[in-house]
Each structure stands twice: as C-alpha cells, then as structure tokens.
Amino acid sequence: MGKTSKDKRDIYYRLAKEEGWRARSAFKLLQINEEYNIFDGVLRAVDLCAAPGSWSQVLTKKLRKNTDNADEVKIVAVDLQAMASLPGVKQIQGDITKVSTANEIIKEFEGLKADLVVCDGAPDVTGLHDIDEYIQSQLLLAALNITTHVLKTGGVFVAKIFRGKDVTLLYSQLKLFFEFVTVSKPRSSRNSSIEAFVICQNYNPPPDYVPTMVNPLLDHKYCDFNQFTGTNRFIVPFNACGDLSAYDSDTSYPLLLEGQDSYEYKEPVQGPIDPPYKEILDKTKAIQINKV
Template identity: 50%
Template sequence: MAPLPGVEQIKGDITKRSTIEEILDRFKTSDEKINKADLVICDGAPDVTGLHDIDEFVQGNLVLAALNICLHVLCENGNFVSKIFRTKNIDLLYQQLKLFFDDVVIAKPRSSRNSSVESFIVCRQFHLPDNFIPNIDEPFIYTYERTLTNQEKSSFVVPFIACGSLDGFDSDKTYPLEQEYIEPIQPPIHPAYEEACALKKTKKLPISSS
C-alpha cells in the first residue's frame, strides 16, 4: 500500500500476537495506558477459494481477530464496522458480537455487487461485559461464557439493511469515463503472470496441447 499522509501502516497478520502487540503499542500513551479509539474498521478478507463454507469460516476468524483488538482499544460506546461474508451461519457471528455491542446490523451498500456475499456488519455502543477481562492470548470465545436468555436461545432474524443512495453508481453496471483520467495513488503490482497476460493480448501466448 502506498504511503498516506498522517497514516501509520503496519504489515502483519492480525491473528498473530506480534501484530496485535504492535497495534496496541501505537495506542499506548507515555504512561503505558491505552488511548482508546471511537471507531475500529476492518476491511480485511481472505483469498477466496470459491468454497463458501471455508471462505466464511476464514473470514469469520478475521472478524473475531479484529474484535479481539477492539476489546483492548475501543472506548465505551464505541463502534466497530467489518466486512463479512453473509452466508447461512451469519447468525452465530451475530450472537458473538451481541455480547459486546448493544446494536448489531448487517448492511449491504449499493457499491457492493448483488451477486457477492460480501456485506458489512455494523456494531454500535460497545460495552465490556461484567467480570470480563480481555486477553490477547485467549480470545473471548474460549474464555467467556454466560447464560443465554430464552429469547436469545430462540430462532431470530439477523437485522439486514440495504443502504446507499439510488442516485449513486450501480456496482453491477459499467459506466463511460466522464472525467479526466487520474493516475492511481499506487501503481498496479507486477505479478509473475504479467508477461503471460501481455502475450495473450497479442495472441502470442503458446497454447498447450495437453
């Protein structure tokens, strides 16, 4: 990612302790206290396999890893927004997040293709449960238990919101370029298959007979 003014970038895996510690260090004050954040956003996603159950599981673990960070840096009544894959087991993730947020909804913005399972979970009004102490090494799903109410045990529909202005661009359509072209902030990468793509465009790519 190209450098951005006023932005500190960390390259790492948020499921690893070393990365979490590096993130927390950026929030520490001179007296080693955590300077709390009002909002945490997670736009991470795994390399999809096309197998929805696997992709959903890996994406769910990324969300829980981001939540693990939230438990340390998010202020009281803070908010958390994360990309998710909205599939059949989304109710489990919803219930886990409801332990820490008063209001949790699934949002599908107009900028997200209808054909994609991508959605965003919007969590508002963060509170740590009584007697719960966040621990980096032991994610909350393994250390915190409480008795569910009868209402929580019963089936329910996860709140879903389709949002976005109808006047905006439709992500399932293509539009002509109506303004002067602007160079991207960060140039495209140079993957190993770049030469093969160039040969294919000029119809010079050898075709295997096997």
C-alpha cells in the same frame, strides 16, 4: 477486450480511479457513514487488514474534518502485507492475532483507546463457500479480538462479513460485545456479492470479559436461541446504505455519465504488491509450462 470495458462493467471501479481511491471499496465505507455517521467525533481510528489502503484514505479525509488540529487525528493501518505508504497514516505490518500488535496500536494512540475500528479484510476465496465463509468469520473474529483490546467502551466496530449459511453464529457473538448490531450493504457493493458489513455500535463487553490473545475467539454453536433451522435464528436487522441517488453497482452505465461531456481513461491508483502468484508469473514469462 478493450481497456475501457472494465470501466463500463463497474461504475465504482471507474469512479475510484477518477477520484483517486486505491480501491472501489472506499465508496463502501463512505456510504456506510452516510447511513450510520460512524465518523462523528472520531479522532483515533484503526484500519485492520488495510491493504491496499482505500479505507485508510477515507479515514484521513473524513477524520480531519472532526478537528481543527490535524495532529489530533491518529489513524493506524494494520496489515500482514506491505502497503504503499499514505500520509497521515501510521502503518503497522503485523499480525492482528498478536498482543504485540494491539500494544503497538495503543502506543500510537499514546495510551488512549480507539474510537473506531474498521476491517475490510477478506481472504482469497477458494470457491468453496463454506471454507470462504469460515475463513472470513475467523478474520472477523480475530479483528473483534484485537478490537476488544483497543476499542474504547461505546466505540464502533465496522467489519466485512460474508452472509453465508452460518452467519447467525457471528451475529450472536457480536451481540455479546455491542449494544447495536446491524448488517448493511452499501449501494456500491454488488447485489450478487455475498459480502455485507456489520456495524457494531456502543461497545459494551460482558462485565467479566478480559481481553486475551492466548486463545482465538471461536464462533458460537447452534443452540436453542440460535437454531440450525427453525424459527429461532439470530438474525440482525438489515439496512441498505448509500444515497438513493448514488450510482448502483449492478447497473451498466454509459462511459459518458449524466452531466459529463468527456471521458478519459485512467490507470488504477495503486497496483498489487508481491502477490503469491508472482513467482509463477515470472517463470511463465520465460517458459511456457502449458506446453507439456
């Protein structure tokens, strides 16, 4: 396999490298914005599960347009893992299930709350859909929980969601906190992918709600208005987002795109830092363990 084959297989992978994004997911946030204008008037934004940092890159680029004074723009990126630094982004290497992390964010905003919280976090998938969906839902709920600590009333929350068998439980949960909940799939997300994004607008928690990190938020159970099977399932509206003329992530494009007259291979912007399989990679460099 030549090194151009990945560029051919995935147009957004290639464009991300050419435009300097750390991951192709940058396009997803850009396309969500095209549809929902989530960056309008936003000065303080939180990027949860930020590594490798492509969404933070988008935030810095877009939010600076909202003000003449770049110092007003505050972006906090939170992740458990280390992430290569980005100018204009405050990094917190911490756990989103901890109050201390929430406090650190608020401190960074000088006591003010965030206008926008985004979360593109996803677990390493196991291959068992139900576990993957569960872990993803817990990640989303953890993100929602910390969001309830840091988001201003009326604010916007955007998060990755796996549209699996129990996604309606999450929809009903999110609907408790936000007036508008829609699910959207950017054109840069593949048709075959289970991922989509929930765009939760107008944060409006229940009147008696007190944010707490003592107990994790658990997802809902099936009930009368959200049945396991039947006509009463809690399904939120779907939108495809991204310009109709945008590239399509399932389409195979030639290396010479329309309107281009040359192609040059580019290396990825930022490689992975310290993956769990690092140790065995180092070990297998020295010995061949498959020869037993």
